Amino acid sequence: LMFIWLRSTLPQFASYLSSFQTDPSDPQQADKMFQQIPTVDVLVNNMGIFGPMAYDEIDDATWERFFKVNVLSGNRLAKHYLPAMLAQDFGRIIFIASEEAVMPSGEMPQYSMTKSMNLSLAKSLSKLTVGSHVTVNTVMPGSTLTEGVQKMLDDMYADSDLPKDQWEHDFMINHRPLSQIQRLIRPEEIGRLAVFVASPFASSFSGEALRADGGLVPTIF
Template sequence: MKIDLTGRTALVTGSTSGIGYAVAAGFAQAGAAVVVNGRSADRVEQAVAKLKAETGSATITGVAADIATAEGADGLFEQLPDVDILINNTGIFEPKPVFEITDADWLRFFEVNVLSGVRLSRHYAPRMAARGWGRVIFVSSESAVMIPREMVHYGMTKTAQLSVARGLALEVAGTGVTVNSVLPGSTLTEGVRTFIGELYPDLPFEAAEREFMATDRPTSLLKRLIRPEEIANLIVYTASEGASATTGAALRVDGGLIPTI
């Protein structure tokens, strides 16, 4: 299947690195006009330049905005009033024992991981519906259904994303707009590399990855970390014309980690 998104504009939040960067690259390769987003103007500029060099696309731009705040989201809307495809990928995580998670931590995680996507979807999805076509995709996690003991506050936000996405899909039913969630498993991003390195500081990374998968993610059928491009492949497809009948769904790309059918 050839995915052609020529003429579509895709906003990928949190796309200066990791899964978001891979998704932005996938959209550029499919012909979409891509908007990179991150909090730092320097990192956004660097990501845009790198993506242009890697993909050969001239239709990649960037907007620096902290969408974890209402003011930041409003600034984004001023610069980018409309998009055809919205990828809610902005997110944070950290390991912390549940009884040590403060009120401020709970609120910060909800603000960044959930409300950022709520704000953007509330602005863009009705405009998509009015035009008769659009895609909204929340990048959730397998942690939405397998709450990680070491970061319950993160898992809580990922579960919340599934509820929000399903509710939005109900609201735009029949308009030509689809809303879905994608649930990645443990993925080899800069943050996860650091996280695993902190868990197993005495091991070289390749050995630490094997130990992490065997000890901390033993239900994985893939038995390795997923690569960002593998997540991006499903997201780009879900945003395509070929996925027009998929909406209100939670789509797993978890390497078989979730032990259920």
């Protein structure tokens, strides 16, 4: 897994990029990363796993794996990097959740649970930043055409006679009918929102769950 952080020397923002390959769900690997990159100004917790699963087929080991990767990894990084952000009075922590956090589809309960936890964790951490220029927020994408979702589509339609260029439309109609845009969101669209939330311009909100779901969640709140 490759993680890239925006690093800066305040007051200049974004002075250089630094990267480090690791798996933060492994405490030992995370410790090595902390030695290599002791501080960051922007932390985007984008690591996650998902997959459709029937509830009665999910064993305890699977529940624990999803919790470890989707929740504890981001918490481990936030716990390490937040104190330095507070000390310098600037920082951004962004959790990438999902519309599944507030509107579970029932297709993957083990995933939905962890995304709801992301919202709760981000809100709790934001309480530690009161009065500072450090913010903690969550971005909730709708169904997005990531590599994982593309693989899911490949598996779903492997035995279908439907042409590949119609898979996305068929998926949205039959599995995400509430979407207003009726297409899969592209990763760069979520990336642009995350860049704004990470910037000094996004200074007026913290502890927020910011939806970018294509209108999939059918409520105004």
